[in-house]
Amino acid sequence: MSTIKEYIENNKDRFINELVELLKIPSISADSAYKNDMTTMANAIKSSLEKAGCDKVEICETEGYPIVYGEKIIDPKLPTVLVYGHYDVQPPDPLDLWDSAPFEPIIKKTEKHPDGAIFARGACDDKGQLYMHVKALEFMTSNNQLSCNVKFMIEGEEEVGSANLATFVQNNREKLANDVILISDTGMIANDVPSITTGLRGLSYVEVELTGPNRDLHSGLYGGAVANPINILTKMIASLHDDNNHITIPGFYDKVEELSARERAQMAKAPFSLDAYKEALDIDAVYGEKDYSTNERNSIRPTLDVNGIWGGYIGEGAKTVIASKAYAKISMRLVPNQDWEEITQLFKSHFENIAPAGTRVKVTPHHGGQGYVTPIDSVGYKAAAKAYEQTFGKEPIPQRSGGSIPIVSLFEENLKSKTILMGFGLDSDAIHSPNEHFGVWNYLKGIETIPYFYQYFTEMSN
Amino acid sequence: MSTIKEYIENNKDRFINELVELLKIPSISADSAYKNDMTTMANAIKSSLEKAGCDKVEICETEGYPIVYGEKIIDPKLPTVLVYGHYDVQPPDPLDLWDSAPFEPIIKKTEKHPDGAIFARGACDDKGQLYMHVKALEFMTSNNQLSCNVKFMIEGEEEVGSANLATFVQNNREKLANDVILISDTGMIANDVPSITTGLRGLSYVEVELTGPNRDLHSGLYGGAVANPINILTKMIASLHDDNNHITIPGFYDKVEELSARERAQMAKAPFSLDAYKEALDIDAVYGEKDYSTNERNSIRPTLDVNGIWGGYIGEGAKTVIASKAYAKISMRLVPNQDWEEITQLFKSHFENIAPAGTRVKVTPHHGGQGYVTPIDSVGYKAAAKAYEQTFGKEPIPQRSGGSIPIVSLFEENLKSKTILMGFGLDSDAIHSPNEHFGVWNYLKGIETIPYFYQYFTEMSN
Numbered sequence: 001m002s003t004i005k006e007y008i009e010n011n012k013d014r015f016i017n018e019l020v021e022l023l024k025i026p027s028i029s030a031d032s033a034y035k036n037d038m039t040t041m042a043n044a045i046k047s048s049l050e051k052a053g054c055d056k057v058e059i060c061e062t063e064g065y066p067i068v069y070g071e072k073i074i075d076p077k078l079p080t081v082l083v084y085g086h087y088d089v090q091p092p093d094p095l096d097l098w099d100s101a102p103f104e105p106i107i108k109k110t111e112k113h114p115d116g117a118i119f120a121r122g123a124c125d126d127k128g129q130l131y132m133h134v135k136a137l138e139f140m141t142s143n144n145q146l147s148c149n150v151k152f153m154i155e156g157e158e159e160v161g162s163a164n165l166a167t168f169v170q171n172n173r174e175k176l177a178n179d180v181i182l183i184s185d186t187g188m189i190a191n192d193v194p195s196i197t198t199g200l201r202g203l204s205y206v207e208v209e210l211t212g213p214n215r216d217l218h219s220g221l222y223g224g225a226v227a228n229p230i231n232i233l234t235k236m237i238a239s240l241h242d243d244n245n246h247i248t249i250p251g252f253y254d255k256v257e258e259l260s261a262r263e264r265a266q267m268a269k270a271p272f273s274l275d276a277y278k279e280a281l282d283i284d285a286v287y288g289e290k291d292y293s294t295n296e297r298n299s300i301r302p303t304l305d306v307n308g309i310w311g312g313y314i315g316e317g318a319k320t321v322i323a324s325k326a327y328a329k330i331s332m333r334l335v336p337n338q339d340w341e342e343i344t345q346l347f348k349s350h351f352e353n354i355a356p357a358g359t360r361v362k363v364t365p366h367h368g369g370q371g372y373v374t375p376i377d378s379v380g381y382k383a384a385a386k387a388y389e390q391t392f393g394k395e396p397i398p399q400r401s402g403g404s405i406p407i408v409s410l411f412e413e414n415l416k417s418k419t420i421l422m423g424f425g426l427d428s429d430a431i432h433s434p435n436e437h438f439g440v441w442n443y444l445k446g447i448e449t450i451p452y453f454y455q456y457f458t459e460m461s462n
Numbered sequence: 463m464s465t466i467k468e469y470i471e472n473n474k475d476r477f478i479n480e481l482v483e484l485l486k487i488p489s490i491s492a493d494s495a496y497k498n499d500m501t502t503m504a505n506a507i508k509s510s511l512e513k514a515g516c517d518k519v520e521i522c523e524t525e526g527y528p529i530v531y532g533e534k535i536i537d538p539k540l541p542t543v544l545v546y547g548h549y550d551v552q553p554p555d556p557l558d559l560w561d562s563a564p565f566e567p568i569i570k571k572t573e574k575h576p577d578g579a580i581f582a583r584g585a586c587d588d589k590g591q592l593y594m595h596v597k598a599l600e601f602m603t604s605n606n607q608l609s610c611n612v613k614f615m616i617e618g619e620e621e622v623g624s625a626n627l628a629t630f631v632q633n634n635r636e637k638l639a640n641d642v643i644l645i646s647d648t649g650m651i652a653n654d655v656p657s658i659t660t661g662l663r664g665l666s667y668v669e670v671e672l673t674g675p676n677r678d679l680h681s682g683l684y685g686g687a688v689a690n691p692i693n694i695l696t697k698m699i700a701s702l703h704d705d706n707n708h709i710t711i712p713g714f715y716d717k718v719e720e721l722s723a724r725e726r727a728q729m730a731k732a733p734f735s736l737d738a739y740k741e742a743l744d745i746d747a748v749y750g751e752k753d754y755s756t757n758e759r760n761s762i763r764p765t766l767d768v769n770g771i772w773g774g775y776i777g778e779g780a781k782t783v784i785a786s787k788a789y790a791k792i793s794m795r796l797v798p799n800q801d802w803e804e805i806t807q808l809f810k811s812h813f814e815n816i817a818p819a820g821t822r823v824k825v826t827p828h829h830g831g832q833g834y835v836t837p838i839d840s841v842g843y844k845a846a847a848k849a850y851e852q853t854f855g856k857e858p859i860p861q862r863s864g865g866s867i868p869i870v871s872l873f874e875e876n877l878k879s880k881t882i883l884m885g886f887g888l889d890s891d892a893i894h895s896p897n898e899h900f901g902v903w904n905y906l907k908g909i910e911t912i913p914y915f916y917q918y919f920t921e922m923s924n
């Protein structure tokens with residue numbers, strides 16, 4: 001019976017090759033053109049769970065893409081860990097900014113990843129981080145070191161709002177019953193600064209359509225005389241922030257939790273270099289809400305960002321046209337206590353409200369989710385912290401993340417258990433961006449750390 | 463020897479069929495994918511001029527698309543008319559808004575065109591209006607009624623700014639020498655309200671690129687902490703108009719000609735129904751510069767319109783991304799005395815000026831041209847007015863148009879002659895829009911009116 005370190009040493013090439021194969025499947029949930037690849041991906045996850053030792057694996061159909069469920073119950077009296085992950089990925093565009101094809105994984109060394117990183121869409125978010133759990137399970141089952149029960153729930157709609165997950169969870173409370181939920185879909189501060197995410201932002205994602213005249217018009221004959229939907233849309237969107245970059249939607253901040261000076265001082269202790277941050281993004285200045293630091297702006301404060309905008313002629317050359325319609329995709333990151341459905345409503349009424357005469361506006365909610373904060377005194381958090389200490393040699397820092405995993409609050413509500421966010425990626429891994437990658441060291445470190453979490457969680461649960 | 467009325471009666475089906483054939487050629491100058499169609503189109507124009515009786519026709523190469531030149535000199539002592547037109551068309555998109563394919567012409571009756579209208583991209587702008595002159599020449603030559611010399615200059619880059627026309631005109635002043643320039647590339651008020659365009663707006667067309675971070679970012683991890691190029695671009699564009707819809711670019715209005723109360727009262731006499739205007743566009747209100755009427759806003763006042771905007775994720779579904787770049791195509795319609803190159807510079811410096819720290823802006827001028835006003839006491843205008851009276855039975859109304867034909871001022875500067883804008887299209891013909899069309903009645907009326915212009919112009923020139 002080998003230790004996890006030995007096991008990784010003997011199998012790491014296979015671990016990497018297996019992940020590379022999964023990364024070749026373009027499982028893009030946002031684009032229906034990839035429907036078949038989504039099915040291929042779900043089947044690949046299913047068989048990987050079977051090989052890893054699950055004794056019951058099934059593909060559970062939903063109204064959207066299926067959820068892959070697997071379990072290994074060694075003793076009903078022992079605690080149960082539920083692992084959540086997602087097999088879908090973000091669209092790769094803009095393709096021209098990738099140095100290598102997004103679905104032809106290659107391994108390259110980088111400054112932050114001297115042992116090499118796997119470059120591919122989904123390498124970190126979330127195929128790589130999800131597969132760490134599969135390989136950790138493989139080690140535990142094949143070396144008789146699984147100390148408790150484990151369940152896997154791997155969905156295919158996380159990148160498009162997990163539309164069908166809630167129903168699945170509500171209808172399968174028994175099947176999904178657990179003592180702690182384990183998710184690796186976040187990051188850590190640095191390879192030598194392990195951290196555990198304790199807070200997540202909520203999300204409200206909407207699409208807006210502004211209509212002016214009933215057809216595209218010649219900008220010479222009509223220019224200046226009718227409302228130009230693009231000009232108006234820019235005015236409306238611009239008005240959503242004031243000069244201090246506060247969001248102007250009435251009621252938007254009503255439920256925002258204000259952190260105490262002490263809590264903010266705590267946060268400020270996390271290692272952060274503004275110069276390195278600006279250099280990494282090649283910007284000469286940061287930008288954001290007045291009176292808050294960069295780390296606060298992207299963690300404890302709500303935001304409103306346009307994720308996409310389009311209208312009129314966007315082809316080569318010039319066209320002197322006034323478009324009939326202009327569109328934007330807008331998302332708001334929310335903090336704990338802000339209800340995403342309420343915020344979506346506030347946005348909708350406000351945006352409809354500010355559309356001037358001569359235009360018509362349509363606001364279509366895409367999806368959303370609640371923010372979440374996890375206590376650092378729970379058994380799950382303490383077991384995770386001890387596991388990191390074991391493998392990283394130092395205690396992890398609790399960290400608020402700006403990202404959203406809407407389903408975390410859904411889980412707590414329906415399954416009554418806490419979620420531990422064990423992320424092994426780095427912010428610089430470019431998830432959702434061209435050239436997404438995941439460090440080989442991080443991948444293997446995750447596989448090494450996870451079995452200790454099972455061990456300590458079982459021990460501490462007694 | 464038949465009259466023009468008889469000649470049209472006997473040949474109108476052929477006139478229509480010949481135009482339909484020309485409209486099948488997708489001569490889109492803005493998109494290099496249609497290079498071959500541009501060549502096909504130039505050759506078609508060449509042979510049509512030869513068939514119409516020009517005794518010298520040539521395709522003149524430029525650094526862009528060629529200019530088709532043709533002439534019929536019957537007596538050097540007689541006056542010479544130079545006809546200008548363009549064989550290129552606007553891109554047809556958005557394609558899904560066309561009721562029939564843009565390059566598969568069909569004839570349909572409409573409310574404004576009870577005798578039917580030809581639906582196709584370029585039907586009115588400018589293939590249909592250009593071909594009226596070719597058919598009028600055919601009548602005059604085949605019936606020995608050409609009373610003066612005629613020259614044709616048909617270019618292929620009008621819709622993309624006539625980049626190479628200036629050089630051609632400057633290098634061919636002798637060849638192009640004329641007494642009056644005739645252009646049908648504008649409209650008239652209504653079929654029972656003939657009008658001649660006496661004023662045109664200038665144009666400055668620019669493209670802007672705003673760059674924030676050096677790569678697309680995850681909107682959760684970075685949202686609120688860095689300048690989002692799309693949000694910033696909307697702010698910058700929105701700030702280009704104040705609450706009264708005045709343009710805020712410093713110096714923009716310095717040279718704008720303010721019309722006298724008397725001139726504005728004259729303009730106000732042109733028949734116009736605001737209700738009909740709003741109904742035709744399906745808008746509940748017009749929109750524009752404070753203290754000016756709709757007709758003034760789109761004719762004697764300068765404007766700034768976004769013709770296209772794009773950035774971030776614009777595909778199906780949702781992507782939580784902060785784009786690295788955002789773009790817009792912006793055009794300004796200028797009035798006489800505003801210099802387009804000066805305005806382009808003013809825009810460029812102002813726009814670069816308002817880009818906040820954390821972003822970089824690039825402004826690329828596309829093309830432009832000066833505005834123009836033509837006197838109504840010139841021989842050319844009087845001959846045209848008399849020709850309209852002959853065929854429409856009433857005197858035409860002099861009208862300022864909001865559109866731009868930048869080359870008109872170029873002609874006056876280099877060829878020292880006035881331009882007469884005999885437009886036979888209607889504003890409702892949807893030029894530059896889906897379902898562009900040209901009334902069969904208007905097409906034939908143009909062919910009928912043009913020969914009288916030649917006759918009266920020759921008589922009045924003595």
